[in-house]
Structures are given as C-alpha cells and as structure tokens.
Amino acid sequence: MQRGFYLIVGFLALGLGILGMALPVLPTTPFLLLAGAMFMRSSDRMAAWLFNHKLFGPPVRDYIEHKSVDKRSKILAMALLWPTILVSVVLVDPIWLKVLLVLIAIGVTIHIVSLKTTAH
Secondary structure, eight states: OHHHHHHHHHHHHHHHHHHHHHOTTSOSHHHHHHHHHHHHHHOHHHHHHHHHOTTTHHHHHHHHHHSEEEHHHHHHHHHHHHHHHHHHHHHOOOHHHHHHHHHHHHHHHHHHHHSEEEOO
16 A cells, blocks of 8 residues: 555656646656655656656756756756745735745755756
C-alpha cells in the first residue's frame, strides 16, 4: 500500500512538473525532484526512466548528486518567486500571513542561492 502511495504521488508530481514547463507560475524542478524521490521509494523502473530522461534527467541528477542547479533555473526561480510573493502579500489581509509569505520566500531564496551552479 505504501509503495502504491509513493507511485501515485510520483506520477502526480511528474505531471505537475511537466505542466510547469508550460505554465510560468508553476515550478518544474521541485516537482521533478519530488517525483524522483517518490519513484526511488516505489519503482526502480520509473526512477531509472526519470533519471535517464533526456529532458528531465539532468536537473534531477544535478540536484541529487551534486546539490546544484543551472544558472537559468536559479534566475527563473527568483524571477518568479519574488513577484508572486509580493503580489500575494498585497492580496492577503492578515499581517501574520504577509510575514509568513516573506519569510518563506527568504528561506527559499537562501536555499536556491546557496546551491552550486552547474555549467549547463
């Protein structure tokens, strides 16, 4: 039953990652990383497929093996993160939620900036 749960979450994450390639507000790499983690726990075949995929494999392998992200992804992540957070801060009412959103964005920024940058 646990294997099935991981497999379902893996396929959902993969679908969202693929959708994120077309929708600028939906991130791709975090969903592909989640899919990889779920497939590693549920299906060796799907994990191998994802890690060796021509398009999806390199960013997932770079992150898992080297804790690195390509420069374009870092720039894109920041370019999408901060405008989205700032719009959200303007749209929500409770001050505690505004503060929480900014703190989350700061944490995500620190994490992304602290990752090594790959050459490709």
